[in-house]
Amino acid sequence: MAVPLQRSRDSTRDLVLGWLSRTSTGYDIDPDSVDISLPRNGFSAETIQVTARDIAGGTHRSIIRVGATGERIYPTESIVAQADALRAVRRHSDVPVPEVLAIEPDATVLGAPFFLMEFVDGRVPPDFPSYHRSGWVADLVPSERTAVWWAALTALERLHSITADTADLPDLGPAGPAAQVRYWSDALDFYRCADDPVIRRAERWLAGNIPVHRSPYVLLWGDARLGNIIYRDTEVAALVDWEMTGYGEPESDLAWFLYLDRHLSRGIGAQRLYGLPDRDRTVEAYAALSGRTLRNLTFYEVLAGFKFALITAAVTRRAERTGLPSETPFPLHRNAVALLDETLEAL
Incomplete structure (x- = not known):
C-alpha cells in the first residue's frame, strides 16, 4: 500500500x-x-x-x-x-x-x-493485490513457486546463523519473548486498540504463555515475508525492510513469515497458490536446515497475529486519511483481527 x-x-x-x-x-x-x-x-x-x-x-x-x-x-x-x-x-x-x-x-x-x-534490481511478490491472487508469482508454474518459497526460507535460516552474542552487532533494544510482549502490549494506546476484545484476549494469552527461553537468541529480520524479498528469477537477490529488526528466538521470524502468508491467502479469502509449501512442510524444512528443535512456534504465531492486528490499525487509519473513497472501507485491519480471532479459537 x-x-x-x-x-x-x-x-x-x-x-x-x-x-x-x-x-x-x-x-x-x-x-x-x-x-x-x-x-x-x-x-x-x-x-x-x-x-x-x-x-x-x-x-x-x-x-x-x-x-x-x-x-x-x-x-x-x-x-x-x-x-x-x-x-x-x-x-x-x-x-x-x-x-x-x-x-x-x-x-x-x-x-x-x-x-x-x-539499488537492487529484481521483482517483489505483491501485497496489494496479494501474490496469491495475481502477479508474477501467480504466473509461475508450481515448481517455480516452490523454488521461490524455499529460497526465502533458506535465506531466513542463514540469517539466523548470526547469534546475538556475535561481536560487533548493533544495539537493537531488549531481546526475547517477554520483551516483545511487553513492547507491543505497552503500545495498545498508541494503536488505539485498547478496547478491542480480540486484541485484549490475545494480550492476556501471550502474557500467560511466555515460553521458557530455550533457543539461542539470533539477529531477527522482523518483517520476514515474501513481500519484502527482491527476487531475480526464483533466487533471492535481497532481503529488505528492516524496521522490525531485533534479537530473539528464530521462531519469531519463522512465525511471522508463515502468518503473513496466511493473511494474504486465508485471511483475505484467497485460494493459496498451489506449489507453495504448507506450514508443516515449511517448519520441517526449517528445522532440518537449521538443526534446531522449534519448541515455541505456536506462541510466536499468536504474537505475530497480535502485532499484525496492531500495525494494521495504524495503516488503516493512515490509508483512510489519504483519500480512500468513504464507500470503499479498507478491510486490512478488519481482516487482521478476524484472523487473530480464528488463531486464538484454534488454541
Missing part, C-alpha cells in the same frame, strides 16, 4: 545533491547528472530513488530510506538501527541485503535521519 507524495521533486533533488557533495559514498559523482524520483511510498518509511553518473561515466542507482517524518506506524523507529543491522548482516553472513553506502543521523537534511543504500 502506498501513500501520496509529500515532497517537491526539485527541492528534494537540491537537498540530496547538497548532501551527496559533502558525503563519502564510495564513488565520485558528476553533480550535473544527479536525478531523483519520488515513487509512491510505503507506510513505514519514505523512499527516494537516486540515479547519477560517476566521473568515469558509469551509472549508479541507489535508494535513500528516510525515517518517519509524520505519523508513525511503529511506536518507536530508528532508521539508523536499520542501516546498522544491514551492515551487520553483510559483515557476518552471506545473506543478500543491500549495501549501505552512507548514514545520515541529522534530521535537518530531509526532515528525519536517513541512509543511502545500493
